[in-house]
Amino acid sequence: MSTLDDLKEAFAGESQANRRYLAYGAKAAEEGFPGVARLFRAVAAAETIHAHAHLKAMDGVASTQANLADAMAGEKHEFTEMYPPMVARAEAEGNRKAARSMRFALAVEKVHYELFEKALAALAAGTDLAALIVRVCPVCGHTVIGDAPDACPVCGCKGDRFDEIA
Numbered sequence: 001m002s003t004l005d006d007l008k009e010a011f012a013g014e015s016q017a018n019r020r021y022l023a024y025g026a027k028a029a030e031e032g033f034p035g036v037a038r039l040f041r042a043v044a045a046a047e048t049i050h051a052h053a054h055l056k057a058m059d060g061v062a063s064t065q066a067n068l069a070d071a072m073a074g075e076k077h078e079f080t081e082m083y084p085p086m087v088a089r090a091e092a093e094g095n096r097k098a099a100r101s102m103r104f105a106l107a108v109e110k111v112h113y114e115l116f117e118k119a120l121a122a123l124a125a126g127t128d129l130a131a132l133i134v135r136v137c138p139v140c141g142h143t144v145i146g147d148a149p150d151a152c153p154v155c156g157c158k159g160d161r162f163d164e165i166a
């Protein structure tokens with residue numbers, strides 16, 4: 001083990017804790033414990049600070065152009081190599097919940113790849129996506145520029161439930 005390995009492990013752990021605590025916080029709010037929900041959100045925010053510090057300590061944040069290229073490679077890996085066998089395995093095992101969540105992610109990572117590609121092209125042309133309005137499906141994560149569709153093409157969720165990202 002090297003310090004780089006340690007940073008990678010710590011980054012993964014803190015990143016997962018962030019998402020887990022946000023989910024726990026939502027559950028606490030649902031169960032009528034707003035104080036506990038706030039505590040989970042606060043600790044989740046702190047875990048993000050730790051995760052970002054670890055990522056920076058391993059020089060994991062480059063220029064925006066390089067970051068977009070890295071993000072594209074990651075999304076492509078997910079929809080070409082990672083998710084297809086995972087979906088097949090979940091279906092073979094009859095795990096419908098897992099097959100559904102993975103199918104949704106697989107479909108949306110392709111969209112993410114294309115959006116990052118668009119952003120990279122904008123940067124190459126000397127512009128930005130400054131006027132970008134972008135919305136995300138709360139069920140499957142489908143990501144659209146501009147108006148939401150009547151229904152999500154990935155999961156069927158109603159378009160008026162899409163969240164506009166600030």
Ligand SMILES: [Fe+2]
Nearest residue numbers: 075108109112
């Ligand atoms: Fe993605």
Ligand SMILES: [Fe+2]
Nearest residue numbers: 137140152155
């Ligand atoms: Fe969706």
